[in-house]
Amino acid sequence: xxxxxxxxxxxxxxxxxxxxxxxxxxxxxxxxxxxxxxxxxxxxxxxxxxxxxxxxxxxxxxxxxxxxxxxxxxxxxxxxxxxxxxxxxxxxxxxxxxxxxxxxxxxxxxxxxxxxxxxxxxxxxxxxxxxxxxxxxxxxxxxxxxxxxxxxxxxxxxxxxxxxxxxxxxxxxxxxxxxxxxxxxxxxxxxxxxxxxxxxxxxxxxxxxxxxxxxxxxxxxxxxxxxxxxxxxxxxxxxxxxxxxxxxxxxxxxxxxxxxxxxxxxxxxxxxxxxxxxxxxxxxxxxxxxxxxxxxxxxxxxxxxxxxxxxxxxxxxxxxxxxxxxxxxxxxxxxxxxxxxxxxxxxxxxxxxxxxxxxxxxxxxxxxxxxxxxxxxxxxxxxxxxxxxxxxxxxxxxxxxxxxxxxxxxxxxxxxxxxxxxxxxxxxxxxxxxxxxxxxxxxxxxxxxxxxxxxxxxxxxxxxxxxxxxxxxxxxxxxxxxxxxxxxxxxxxxxxxxxxxxxxxxxxxxxxxxxxxxxxxxxxxxxxxxxxxxxxxxxxxxxxxxxxxxxxxxxxx
RNA sequence: GCGCCCGUAGCUCAGUGGAUUAGAGCAACGGACUUCUAAUCCGUAGGUCGCAGGUUCGAGUCCUGCCGGGCGCGCCA
Numbered sequence: 001x002x003x004x005x006x007x008x009x010x011x012x013x014x015x016x017x018x019x020x021x022x023x024x025x026x027x028x029x030x031x032x033x034x035x036x037x038x039x040x041x042x043x044x045x046x047x048x049x050x051x052x053x054x055x056x057x058x059x060x061x062x063x064x065x066x067x068x069x070x071x072x073x074x075x076x077x078x079x080x081x082x083x084x085x086x087x088x089x090x091x092x093x094x095x096x097x098x099x100x101x102x103x104x105x106x107x108x109x110x111x112x113x114x115x116x117x118x119x120x121x122x123x124x125x126x127x128x129x130x131x132x133x134x135x136x137x138x139x140x141x142x143x144x145x146x147x148x149x150x151x152x153x154x155x156x157x158x159x160x161x162x163x164x165x166x167x168x169x170x171x172x173x174x175x176x177x178x179x180x181x182x183x184x185x186x187x188x189x190x191x192x193x194x195x196x197x198x199x200x201x202x203x204x205x206x207x208x209x210x211x212x213x214x215x216x217x218x219x220x221x222x223x224x225x226x227x228x229x230x231x232x233x234x235x236x237x238x239x240x241x242x243x244x245x246x247x248x249x250x251x252x253x254x255x256x257x258x259x260x261x262x263x264x265x266x267x268x269x270x271x272x273x274x275x276x277x278x279x280x281x282x283x284x285x286x287x288x289x290x291x292x293x294x295x296x297x298x299x300x301x302x303x304x305x306x307x308x309x310x311x312x313x314x315x316x317x318x319x320x321x322x323x324x325x326x327x328x329x330x331x332x333x334x335x336x337x338x339x340x341x342x343x344x345x346x347x348x349x350x351x352x353x354x355x356x357x358x359x360x361x362x363x364x365x366x367x368x369x370x371x372x373x374x375x376x377x378x379x380x381x382x383x384x385x386x387x388x389x390x391x392x393x394x395x396x397x398x399x400x401x402x403x404x405x406x407x408x409x410x411x412x413x414x415x416x417x418x419x420x421x422x423x424x425x426x427x428x429x430x431x432x433x434x435x436x437x438x439x440x441x442x443x444x445x446x447x448x449x450x451x452x453x454x455x456x457x458x459x460x461x462x463x464x465x466x467x468x469x470x471x472x473x474x475x476x477x478x479x480x481x482x483x484x485x486x487x488x489x490x491x492x493x494x495x496x497x498x499x500x501x502x503x504x505x506x507x508x509x510x511x512x513x514x515x516x517x518x519x520x521x522x523x524x525x526x527x528x529x530x531x532x533x534x535x536x537x538x539x540x541x542x543x544x545x546x547x548x549x550x551x552x553x554x555x556x557x
Numbered sequence: 558g559c560g561c562c563c564g565u566a567g568c569u570c571a572g573u574g575g576a577u578u579a580g581a582g583c584a585a586c587g588g589a590c591u592u593c594u595a596a597u598c599c600g601u602a603g604g605u606c607g608c609a610g611g612u613u614c615g616a617g618u619c620c621u622g623c624c625g626g627g628c629g630c631g632c633c634a
Contacts, residue, residue, distance in 0.1 A: 020574085022574075022576090024573090024576075024577090025573085026577070027577060027578060027579090028577085028578075031577070035576090035577075037576050037577085039576065039614075039615075040576095042614085049614090072577065073577065074576085074577085075576085075577060077577090117634095119633090119634060156634065159633075159634065160633070160634090161633075161634070247634095272631080272632085274631095274632070276631080276632055278631065278632085286560090286630090287559070287560035287561070287629080287630065288559095288560085288629080288630045288631085289559080289630050289631085290630085290631065292631055293631070294631045294632050295632095296632085297632060298632075303631095303632065303633085303634085304633075304634045305634090307634095308634090328628085329561080329562065329627075329628050329629080330627095330628055330629065331628095331629090331634095332560095332561060332562085332628075332629070333560080333561080333628090333629055333630065334629085334634090354561095354562085354628095356562070356563075356627065356628075357627070357628075359626090359627075361568090364627085389596065390596095392596095393594085393596080405596085416570075416571090417569090417570070417571095418563095418570090418571085420562055420563070421562085421563060421564095421570085421627095422562095422563070422626080422627055422628095423569095424568090424569065424570095426568090426569080428583085429568085429569060429582090429583065432582085432583070432596095433596050434582080434583080434596060434597090435581085435582040435583060435596095436569090436570080436571090436581065436582040436583085437582085437596085439596055440582095440596070440597090442596090443594080443596050443597075444597090446594070446596095447593075447594055447597085448593095450593065450594055451593050451594095453593095454593060455593085482573095485573080486573090489573070497570095497571085498573090501571060501572095501581095504571090504581085504582090505571095505581090508581080511597060511598065512597095512598070512599090514593080514597075514598080515589090515595095515597070515598040515599080516598080516599095518592080518593065519593060520593050521592070521593070535593095556594080557594080557596075
């Protein structure tokens, strides 16, 4: 659809001296495929818009893909030649296959994306999972665009919380991932009325910071359990990481000390009344009460921002053309502070992608009130539901397909919402497999596959697309043609939900087509062949779009 | 108190650098399976786009104020 827009825009520019031309999609397909509002030209030509439109209609030329132009008020409505659009689109999908929709803008370029990076103290809840889901989809989008992507996970293996876990797990060599949250809660409670325990926590931290081998090992053991547990869950969802960087390494290697020295040299490093090292961010106009970020405790141990600055510098030094970090909305100010610190040291900070939290119908998730929804539980419930639904239909359920359907529902439920909006999680709609859901897309894909299977043998190598005369067939093709635009927008804005939206529209249009137009039993072989190729194209686009969301396109369900 | 984000149908959400008549899903009601998978489709009903101003020939979309929700504002990460 973009090529037609551009061609029309060029033709208009031949007649009217404007830089930018906006072509819209009319509210009703009956009005046309593309519309040119002539209001903006009124000021330039000093004529009334309707007259300009009428004039333009007669003068515009060289558009052989345009079938007809209507003037409606100040609008010039273009009706494209259906056969041309259908042929162009289906041919493009056929020739590009799995790459249809990619602009190829990332070819030969590197991208680095950090996402997830959860506190390794417990099983992730669906709020945390939103980070991984959005991050992973962005990874997929970037790879689709041709980028050589390296996925980072920054492991928080140091800090007070981890030290508490290490202490709580002491003397137990049977600690599992599932035990960690209880241990953490337990230590947290004990620490309240036992100051000595807290002192012990800091002593442990201190030893780690001094490079104590034994402490390091004990920390690593607990952290490894966490990472193993978390990545197991994420890998179940098809989410993988290329590089794990540990915070403690930046302390052990002396990188954090070096950062302090370099900041010292800028004159912005100060020591506050308590003896902590703080960085003066004056002049960066940050929305905080005081322009300071605290880098160390009074005892000299590092705080998270210092370690993160060291890590982030490490990341930007890889000289990736694109450097992205996915963070919750609670990290907005924090990221600005890190960016300022990097700026002070002469580096360009990564681009941040922020998302809002997942809420429950009656409020926020609360660990203390036990209202968190664990990702694992969500996944398990979804698999149970998928298995049940399949058994209902086929008597039995293929476990792999059940998982694919279940996880498709899980991912889609979260990814279809725009990043900056809060997701309201409620079990019934999150586990719904009807309507605007992941399984709906998969079902559509499976139905097309079923047609292909029944068609048997080879697909026709070509078809007479002039035989696709139903309105819905043309509407469907236009949705297919809109997919590349959606992908580009999703990449530009780091917004997977744009892709989700686009393929939902494709699936919706296909379902209408499916109910209205028989493919295998079409009125004659030529229509059949054309519909067969159209359906194949739909299958390809659905598969491409689902891949970008990390949803498996099942062959039958 | 200050800063950022969000507010669209009963509920959950779309709405493309302002523009022709605001769209889906769920829930409700009524239809469609001896016919390519009914996890589907078709129809009906449902909206002063939070409120009030402003800019514009034209505002769900831009600006200001207010209200409501989310997030943040030095020793958690």
